[in-house]
Amino acid sequence: MSNATPPVEALTEAEAAEELATLAAEIAHHDRAYHQYDAPEISDADYDALRRRNAAIEARFPALIRADSPSARVGAAPESGFAKLRHRVPMLSLDNVFDPADFAEFCARVRRFLGRTDPLSFVAEPKIDGLSINLTYEHGRFLHGATRGDGMEGEDVSANLRTMDAVPQRLRGHAPALIEIRGEVFMTKADFLALNEAQAAAGGKIFANPRNAAAGGLRQLDARITAGRNLSLFAYAQGESSEPVAETHWEYLQRLQAWGFTVNPLSRPLAGEDAAAAFQAEMAADRAALGYDIDGVVYKIDDLALQRRLGFVGRAPRWATAWKFPAEQATTVLKAIDIQVGRTGALTPVARLEPVNVGGVLVQNATLHNEDEIARKDVRIGDTVILQRAGDVIPQIVSVVTERRPADAVAYVFPDICPACGSHAVRPPGEVVRRCTGGLICEAQLVERLIHFVSRTAFDIDGLGEKTIQEFHALGWLHSPADIFRLPEREAEIATREGWGKLSARNLARAIEARRTIPLERFIYALGIRRIGEANARLLARHYGSYVNWRAQMIAATVVGSDERLELGSILGIGPTIAEELADFFGEPRNRATLDTLTAELTVEDATQVETADSPVAGKTVVFTGTLETMTRPEAKARAESLGAKVTDTVSKKTDLVVVGADAGSKARRAAELGVQTVTEAEWRTLAGID
Ligand code: IVH
Numbered sequence: 001m002s003n004a005t006p007p008v009e010a011l012t013e014a015e016a017a018e019e020l021a022t023l024a025a026e027i028a029h030h031d032r033a034y035h036q037y038d039a040p041e042i043s044d045a046d047y048d049a050l051r052r053r054n055a056a057i058e059a060r061f062p063a064l065i066r067a068d069s070p071s072a073r074v075g076a077a078p079e080s081g082f083a084k085l086r087h088r089v090p091m092l093s094l095d096n097v098f099d100p101a102d103f104a105e106f107c108a109r110v111r112r113f114l115g116r117t118d119p120l121s122f123v124a125e126p127k128i129d130g131l132s133i134n135l136t137y138e139h140g141r142f143l144h145g146a147t148r149g150d151g152m153e154g155e156d157v158s159a160n161l162r163t164m165d166a167v168p169q170r171l172r173g174h175a176p177a178l179i180e181i182r183g184e185v186f187m188t189k190a191d192f193l194a195l196n197e198a199q200a201a202a203g204g205k206i207f208a209n210p211r212n213a214a215a216g217g218l219r220q221l222d223a224r225i226t227a228g229r230n231l232s233l234f235a236y237a238q239g240e241s242s243e244p245v246a247e248t249h250w251e252y253l254q255r256l257q258a259w260g261f262t263v264n265p266l267s268r269p270l271a272g273e274d275a276a277a278a279f280q281a282e283m284a285a286d287r288a289a290l291g292y293d294i295d296g297v298v299y300k301i302d303d304l305a306l307q308r309r310l311g312f313v314g315r316a317p318r319w320a321t322a323w324k325f326p327a328e329q330a331t332t333v334l335k336a337i338d339i340q341v342g343r344t345g346a347l348t349p350v351a352r353l354e355p356v357n358v359g360g361v362l363v364q365n366a367t368l369h370n371e372d373e374i375a376r377k378d379v380r381i382g383d384t385v386i387l388q389r390a391g392d393v394i395p396q397i398v399s400v401v402t403e404r405r406p407a408d409a410v411a412y413v414f415p416d417i418c419p420a421c422g423s424h425a426v427r428p429p430g431e432v433v434r435r436c437t438g439g440l441i442c443e444a445q446l447v448e449r450l451i452h453f454v455s456r457t458a459f460d461i462d463g464l465g466e467k468t469i470q471e472f473h474a475l476g477w478l479h480s481p482a483d484i485f486r487l488p489e490r491e492a493e494i495a496t497r498e499g500w501g502k503l504s505a506r507n508l509a510r511a512i513e514a515r516r517t518i519p520l521e522r523f524i525y526a527l528g529i530r531r532i533g534e535a536n537a538r539l540l541a542r543h544y545g546s547y548v549n550w551r552a553q554m555i556a557a558t559v560v561g562s563d564e565r566l567e568l569g570s571i572l573g574i575g576p577t578i579a580e581e582l583a584d585f586f587g588e589p590r591n592r593a594t595l596d597t598l599t600a601e602l603t604v605e606d607a608t609q610v611e612t613a614d615s616p617v618a619g620k621t622v623v624f625t626g627t628l629e630t631m632t633r634p635e636a637k638a639r640a641e642s643l644g645a646k647v648t649d650t651v652s653k654k655t656d657l658v659v660v661g662a663d664a665g666s667k668a669r670r671a672a673e674l675g676v677q678t679v680t681e682a683e684w685r686t687l688a689g690i691d
Pocket of ligand 1: 091092093094125126127128129130131132184236237298317320322
C-alpha cells in the first residue's frame with residue numbers, strides 16, 4: 001500500500017468495490033506465495049496491513065463484502081485433489097513384536113509353517129518412521145509414484161517425487177521392463193529442526209515430528225514446495241516385477257543400490273534369532289545418535305523363495321515382523337518452571353527437570369506449552385512427572401505421579417509480570433498465550449521491535465536494516481527506539497567498523513537525521529503496538545490529530561469505562577479489543593517514559609485533515625442513534641467522517657450533535673439531559689448535503 005492510499009472514510013462506493021476486488025486478488029496471491037510456495041514476497045507487517053485495509057473497507061461497506069473475501073479465509077485452501085494410482089501389488093503393513101519372547105514366537109511360527117528346525121536367516125533394517133511410497137519404473141525410467149493410501153491405491157505424487165534427489169529418474173544398468181520399488185520417505189532430525197525454525201520465523205505451521213513434516217512435504221499440490229523440503233528416501237521392498245531380480249532380500253538390496261537407490265547402511269544380514277536379539281539391543285543403544293527417527297527394527301526372512309512360500313495373513317506378511325522399541329518414557333522431578341519471553345512477547349513456560357535419560361538422550365528441559373496446559377495437568381514444582389520424547393525430538397511432560405507429590409506443593413500460578421522486563425503480561429480473552437506489554441522496553445522483544453521501527457512502512461531509515469540493528473544492539477548501543485537518534489553521534493566509530501566506511505556511516509547519520517520529523521500516523525504505526533498496523537494507525541492519527549492529544553487521550557483511556565476509553569473503542573475500525581491493546585500499552589508507565597524520551601528527539605507532525613472545512617459538520621463530534629431509514633449506520637458514519645466529523649458511539653459533554661433515528665432510546669435521552677443538539681435523519685441529510 002502506498003502512502004497515497006486514501007483513507008477508507010474518503011472512499012466512494014465504486015472505489016471501495018474496486019479496491020476490495022484488488023485486495024482479494026492481492027491477498028490471495030500472497031497467501032499462495034506464503035503457504036504453497038513458502039516464498040513470501042512481502043513482510044508480515046505489510047501483509048497484515050493489506051488484510052486490515054480490507055477489513056476496514058468491509059466494515060464501512062458491508063454490502064460490498066465479496067464471496068471470495070479474504071476475511072472469511074485463513075491462509076491458502078487446504079491441499080487435496082491428487083489423482084489416485086493403483087498399486088500393481090498391494091502395499092502391506094507389518095505385524096509388531098515388543099520383546100524377545102514375542103520375537104521367538106514369530107520365529108517359531110515361521111519354522112512351523114515351513115516345517116524347518118534349522119536357524120532362520122534374516123535381513124534386519126532399521127524401521128524408519130516416515131511414509132511408504134511405491135515407485136514404478138518402465139524400462140528403467142521413472143514412470144510414476146504413489147503414497148501407500150489404503151494399500152490398494154494411493155495418491156499420485158509423481159511430480160513431487162521427481163523433485164527428490166533420492167528418487168532416480170533412470171535406473172543404472174539392466175532393469176526389468178516393469179518394476180515397482182518401495183521405500184520410506186523421511187526427513188532427518190536436522191532438516192526437521194531447520195524446517196521448524198524457518199517456519200517459526202515466517203510465522204508458519206510448526207510440525208510436531210519429522211514424520212508429519214515429511215508427509216506434509218510430499219503431499220503438496222505444488223511440487224516446488226516439496227523440492228524445498230529436503231526429503232530423504234531409503235528403499236527396502238519390492239512390488240511387481242516383470243522378471244526376477246534376486247534370490248535373497250540381501251541380494252535385492254544390493255540391486256537397489258546398483259540402480260541408484262539409497263539403502264539404509266545399517267541394514268544387515270543375520271543368521272539366527274540370537275543374532276537378531278543382539279542387533280536389536282545394538283540399535284536400541286545407537287538409536288538416539290542416529291540422524292533420523294527409528295521406532296524399531298524390521299526383520300525379514302532373507303530367502304525370497306521362502307518369502308513366497310510363507311505369503312501373507314490378513315494385511316501383513318508372514319515372512320517379516322517389526323520389533324518395536326519400548327516407548328521412550330522416564331520419570332523425573334520438576335525442579336522449576338521458567339518463563340521464556342519470545343520475540344513477539346509471548347510467555348512460554350519451560351519445565352526445568354532433574355536430568356534424566358530418555359531413550360539415550362539426557363533431558364533437563366521440557367515444554368509446558370502454555371498456562372492452560374499447566375493447569376490441565378496440574379503440574380506443580382516438586383512434582384514427580386512422567387516424561388516422553390515425542391517424535392524423538394521435543395520432550396513433553398505426559399502426566400504427574402500424584403502419589404509422589406510433596407505435601408507442600410502448591411498449584412502453579414502463572415506470572416502476570418514479564419520476567420524479562422517487569423511489565424504487565426496480559427492474556428486477551430479467547431487467547432491461550434499471555435504476552436508482555438512492554439514491547440519497547442522489553443529486552444526479549446527489543447530487536448524485533450526496532451527492526452519494525454525502522455522498516456520501510458514505519459520510520460523508513462535507509463541503511464538501517466535488520467542486520468545493522470542486530471549489530472548495533474549486540475554492541476550495547478540500542479536499548480530503546482530513542483537510541484536510534486543518538487547513532488549519528490557515533491558516526492566516526494561506525495565508520496571504522498567492518499563493512500562500514502566514512503561514506504556509509506555519513507549516509508546512515510543523514511538518513512537518521514532526515515527522519516527526525518515524522519507524520520503522526522507513521523509514528524503510531526512504528527511503535528509496533530499489537531494490532532496497530534498502518535490502517536489503524538491512520539485511523540488513530542486522523543481521529544486524534546496531534547501527538548500530544550493522542551498521548552493524553554490514550555492515558556485517559558487506560559481507565560476502563562472512561563469517556564476516552566469508550567470514544568477510542570467506538571472509532572470506526574478500532575473497536576473495544578484494539579482499544580484494550582492500546583490501553584495495555586499506555587497503562588505501562590515505562591512505555592510512556594520510553595515514548596517521552598523518543599518524542600524528545602522528534603517532531604511528530606499533526607495528521608492532515610481532509611479538505612472539509614466548509615462543511616457545517618467539520619470538526620464536530622457526532623453520534624448516530626436509533627434506526628436510520630435511508631442509509632446504513634456504517635454508511636452514515638462514513639459520510640460524516642468524510643465531511644470531517646468525528647463519529648463516536650457514546651453521548652458525552654463533548655458530543656456536538658446526535659442524529660436520532662427511529663426507536664432511539666437512552667442516547668437520545670442522554671443528549672436531552674446534557675443539552676446536546678439533536679437532529680432527525682432528514683435534517684441530517686440536509687446538513688450533510690446529501691439531498
Ligand atoms: S517392509 C510387506 N521395511 O513400516 C512389508 N517397512 O509398519 C512392507 N517401514 O508400511 C513393509 N521401515 O511404512 C518395511 N525397512 C522397512 C521399513 C518399513 C519402515 C514402514 C512402512 C510400513 C510400516 C509397517
